[in-house]
Amino acid sequence: MNNILEVRDLKVAYGAIQAIKGIDFHVGQGEMVALIGANGAGKTTTLRTLAGLLNPAAGSITFDGQAHAAIKGHDLIRAGLALVPEGRGIFSKLSVHENLEMGAFSRTDGKPAIAADIERMFSIFPRLKERANQLAGTMSGGEQQMLAISRALMGKPKLLLLDEPSMGLAPIIVQKIFETIVEVVKGGVTLLLVEQNARLALQTCQRAYVIDNGRIALEGQADELLHNEQVQKAYLGE
Structure with a gap:
């Protein structure tokens, strides 16, 4: 499987505060990948950086075979990268x-x-x-x-970045939206999902990364992480 997105040693800072502390991850063509973690862990900062809204302090991003830094922020949409922001x-x-x-x-x-x-x-x-x-x-x-x-x-878009799509919505609406997201991916769009509902994210996606305090703490197949004791205690309320 070819990777549509490759992130290497990404660091992002707000002034003196380092929000992302050197993370590595990838998203394969046609995959559904989740990024889960507590509030303030760095999930939204990661997506905003990928969408060109924040400049990385260090590291590299490759999108669809091109160096992300070589694509001007307003050209990322033309290149095939779309963000649905939180809110x-x-x-x-x-x-x-x-x-x-x-x-x-x-x-x-x-x-x-x-x-x-x-x-x-x-x-x-x-x-x-x-x-x-x-x-x-x-x-x-x-x-x-x-x-x-x-x-x-x-x-x-070739890659859709979704930030907290279930936030503030009734369960029946969330179910409809996630069913639709799955159908969209079947139609050829790749998905990187940030979602506060970790269980829903892991049930929907194929792979996942757990981000904690600006670092990748765990990664693996979503169904394996769903049954991981550490993930269950920290993010699934078990």
């Missing part, structure tokens, strides 16, 4: 339809192809079709999360 980050004063159009801003394959993909998003999340002309900021949290994921997919 969703939708355009609240634009309609659902306009948000989806904004997700396709970097595409050059023409309006008919973009319109077809908007319809595909509506088929994935029928609730969005019902609210196509509604201002995004007036929707429920679950609907906004559906929109955030759909908007990211409109850019046709």
Whole structure:
């Protein structure tokens, strides 16, 4: 399996505070990989660095065969890397339809192809079709999360970074969103997931890394980590 993402000795600092202390991990083409850990462990910092929103202090990132540092931050989306941030980050004063159009801003394959993909998003999340002309900021949290994921997919990413997609949502909505995420990956998108619900993340993904205080503490097959005593005590409430 070819790796779409390789991270080597990554270090990220906020001033004098080192948030990421030299981590190594990889994501294979077509994989679903989880990054789990306690609040403040460095999960979101890692994703924000991969998305070009933070500059690493040291280390290297290779994305789809290219040196990440050689790709300007605003070109990462064109290169095929999309982030759905914690808190969703939708355009609240634009309609659902306009948000989806904004997700396709970097595409050059023409309006008919973009319109077809908007319809595909509506088929994935029928609730969005019902609210196509509604201002995004007036929707429920679950609907906004559906929109955030759909908007990211409109850019046709090769690698989707998802940060805390279940946060603040009702269990039935979380189930729908995760079922959809699995289907999206089957359609050819690779996933790196940060998720506060460690059990759900490990049940959904194939492999996982446990990050603790800016370092990778454990890694392995997700089902093995799900039954790891250390993981159970620290993250699964057992």
